[in-house]
Amino acid sequence: MSAAKNININLKIWRQKNASSKGSMETYKLDNVSTASSFLEMLDQLNEQLINEKKEPVAFDHDCREGICGMCSLYINGRAHGPDTGITTCQLHMRMFNDGDTIYIEPWRSKAFPVIKDLVVDRSAFDRIQQAGGFVSVNTSGNTIDANSIPVPKVDADKAFEAAACIGCGACVATCKNGSAMLFVGAKVSQYALLPQGKVEATQRVLNMVRQMDEEGFGNCTNTGACEIECPKGISLENIARMNREYLKASLK
Amino acid sequence: MAKSALLKSSIVKKYWMALTGLFLCLFLAGHLAGNLQLIFGTSQQFNEYALFMTTNPAVKLLSYVTYISIIFHAIDGIMLTIQNKKARPIGYAKTDGSSSSLASRNMAVLGTVILVFIATHMVNFWAKMHFDKNMPLVQKEIDNGMGGKQIQLVGTKDSQMPFMQLDQTGKLSKEFFEMIKAQTQGQYDLEVQDMTKIVNKKTGEVVFIGYKDLHKLTVDFFKDAKYGLYFTIGYVLAMLALAFHLWHGFQSAFQSLGVNNKFTPAIKFFGRAFAIIVPLLFAIIPVFLHLKK
């Protein structure tokens, strides 16, 4: 491990008062940032500085700060979640940057993810896709069948888990040159398609979720594969292929 | 599924792109096989092949499928691109392309280049072949037995007469037909129909069928003193675009159709080999023709 040191950086950050106003990139200088800090801790530091100068701090989404809630969402130096793979922005550390660097920070850019303020975007489109079919229609009762009554091959269970690991952060949409949400939708469709519990309503699910996805104004997948690279959870393109298969099956039914 | 979804749904659009794209890959393979005769075959072989390709009903059908595929692939692609642009109304100030390949990000540009190429290609060859009154026919120079030369049109297998005499200038002139009419007391009143056929107007009988000389057209095109070099370079550049387009497109089509499994690495390998070999071979031909003495 390289010992932590302090660096000085320049920041170019998208500032936008609210959804209806026009935004612009603003420049900030921030000194004495520990390389052991996380990227968001660096932003905390910037905000503390801005508050002390009685200026408006930068709004950005974040919550768990351990890479699982999917709330953080920054486009850093041209990459979703910044210059590292397999992580969310909150897991990005300042040791990835050098003294004197200029860092660009922008919000996710997508018609379906309108900017709310500064770096905060509205990702409720994902919720609506999930509401359209991302579930198994089973009511709560104490009498659902025993958990072990339907064996699930380990391979399928593992694949379903890998698909289900999606945190819904939207990096796939942000990084896709087409603003496509197919990795997100493909992962959800796959999770259920792989499990016997989900197969029952697979047809309706894939048709409804894809319909909703299209209505939300996401772009179309052109298989560039950028989403898979930038996905903090490494969700595979296989899931999009599986969704394509499921959709074909459902369409032919 | 609702009918409109056949066109509207994002995923169905992908199916269409994939299916038409893969069909066009097949077309490319066939086309290449034919074109290679420009290097490895005689001009006669090539022209016979050209004749077959323009007259065989099955090929005709396939060609219509090909035209439709090209048009559909292009229109669908344009629609996708427009929608995709709309999906990101405000772009990024800074982007880093490291997470996807150049080819995959520029399919629309590459496709447009290829479409333009196809259009010029068809004007230069296909249209001339089909509609140009001046399309040359296959000729042969023979010894007239008197130390001089005589030019004949070569007849096809189906032709009644294996060849057709031309006049001194190498043309089927009206005077020549008049002469034959006079010689045969009006039995043979010949005229040219459909560019290649010579028909006896009196009986409706086709007395001669010639070949269009596509070989000559092609060679002349690339050897043109003024523009041949540019045509050759243009052709090579178009093939480069095609190579990039295929580099991403081939495997992508399988992904779109839902094939992503243990065969994917093999498909990827094959796709990339196809993307290199096919355009390369295509491109070698005009270069070969241009440089050939």
Place this chain on the structure above:
Amino acid sequence: MKLDSKIPAGPLKDKWTDHKNHLKLVAPNNRPKIDIIVVGTGLAGASAAASLGEMGYNVKAFCFQDSPRRAHSIAAQGGINAAKNYQNDGDSIYRLFYDTIKGGDYRAREANVHRLAEVSGNIIDQCVAQGVPFAREYGGMLDNRSFGGTQVQRTFYAAGQTGQQLLLGAYSALSRQIGLGRVKMYNRHEMLDLVKVDGKARGIIARNLITGEIERHSAHAVVIASGGYGNVYFLSTNAMGSNVTAGWKIHKQGALFANPCYVQIHPTCIPVHGTNQSKLTLMSESLRNSGRIWVPKKKEDAEAIRAGKLKPTQIAEEDRDYYLERKYPAFGNLVPRDVASRAAKEVCDAGHGIEANDTNEGVYLDFSTEIQTKGKQSAYAKGNHNPTPEEITALGKQWLEEKYGNLFTMYQKITDENPYETPMKIYPAVHYTMGGVWVDYNLQSTIPGCFVAGEANFSDHGANRLGASALMQGLADGYFVLPYTISNYLADEIRTGKISTDSPEFIEAEARVKDSISKFLNNNGTKSVDYFHKKLGLIMWNKVGMGRNEAGLKEAIAEIAQLKEDFYKDVYVPGSADELNPELEKVLRVADFIELGQLMAMDALQRKESCGGHFREEYQDAEGETLRDDENFKFVGAWEYKGDDINKEELHKEELKYEEIKIAARNYK
């Protein structure tokens, strides 16, 4: 005030069944006439909202995040307990019940805990039916692992992301109801007050965090499922937004707050790196299955390591102190969390800590033994009976990667160290709060119609929560308890009709909220919200943390009271009320944390015993273990709000009765 826990009569194992059979019902045709508000969409809130929606009630669900899927339940790593006995190691409902009571150091209600154990199996059934991809064995059956404080394997898991998978399961059920129109979801909304009409909970005041609009929402019942209050310490494993505001506001409206001093300090977190640190990251407790915890025996070695002169791998086996294995041979590295945390504090206080930060606080969690053991097993299973050391190490690492891959990656990203090669550095951090709003057996607070579920209530974990039990409780409350008990309450509300939001009570509550917002915005102080929050955190960690004593607690109480004064005088909040304003959100939360912090110290001061997560240095046995005082402190301490001065809060006691379990000193040796 007399606290009535409403524990049903009858034998323990029949209590819940009998109680359920006699609860009043609301007929399906009446349910759409009834509105229910659910605040929070973690495991408890999402499962409650989904279940109540399924039943046909009109549900309004609120979360401050941008989506219900972000609730912090998502971060739970290790697993969820259930008494399924799939592994045939003698597990049963009784054993889960017993382990939980014992793990809670005999400070939890028997009846509640037994009910939790009873429904635990249903939770797994329900989740599997929802498509939660639990880990499975090759035969297709569910896999289990063992967890701290138990001697059976009853923990179901999905790699290191069990909380995520369970939450996404509940979220999917909730999404289904939202899609069907039975639940109306309010994302980016924060509850800022409870509205009581005629003594009953009748609605909430919420702020739309995007527009800043203050909204009135009425309902026939309000469910608070807003999670725990660990962020009182500023640094914790909680999410940045996790807060106590909903719970604290109902406390101010009359709900008693129980056992606030019961805080769980999780033994396996990544140590603090510096002053700009914003939160602490947990490394799942499940790692203690495979890792061995140690510090250097010699202080010189520890010093050399801190100075960067020695590497942990250079410390010889005999120079390592595997202190948990040494002190607790029966449970070893798997002792309950409070025990493991205190032991770490003890060795670090003694100068053996290995982390090069201000406090030297850190110990090693070492996987090298496990790599060898599992490597050999894997080789054997593959038919390789004479593996080379390299093969063993490679296979062992592969095994670890399969089991904990994401955790190891996470660790490496944060610390820049490779835990496959060098031991992890860990240290305890605030993780979970057992205390919370006091509720009766029906999960109803002392305010009629105001129910509290999940970590926000105090009910099931006593003074210490066992690993993999929080997920169990959240889902049990939401899926299998609240739907029954809330219907019982609502059966009397079918004639009430729509509740107006124009009543004086709503107007007054809204004015209260608007007033406090404008006060903060116009305060024009000089210091940021975080400045005060960090100060509060330091006081809490140092004086109301892992080790507490009378003098320190008294100081803490005074210091926090002073901090509160300074805070109101000098805090600066930029921006305005009618926009997305994260600083405003924070200031409202921190105001409540400060008050709660003081109450926590008061509760810790009054509890003159050590139990579970509450360790009073004055009350320990000869070996430094917790020393309970069952005679005087076998009660739930529930505090009643008495106005602005927290010192005036009044303590009420709910005596704990142990009918089934013989109360004893906790022994993990």
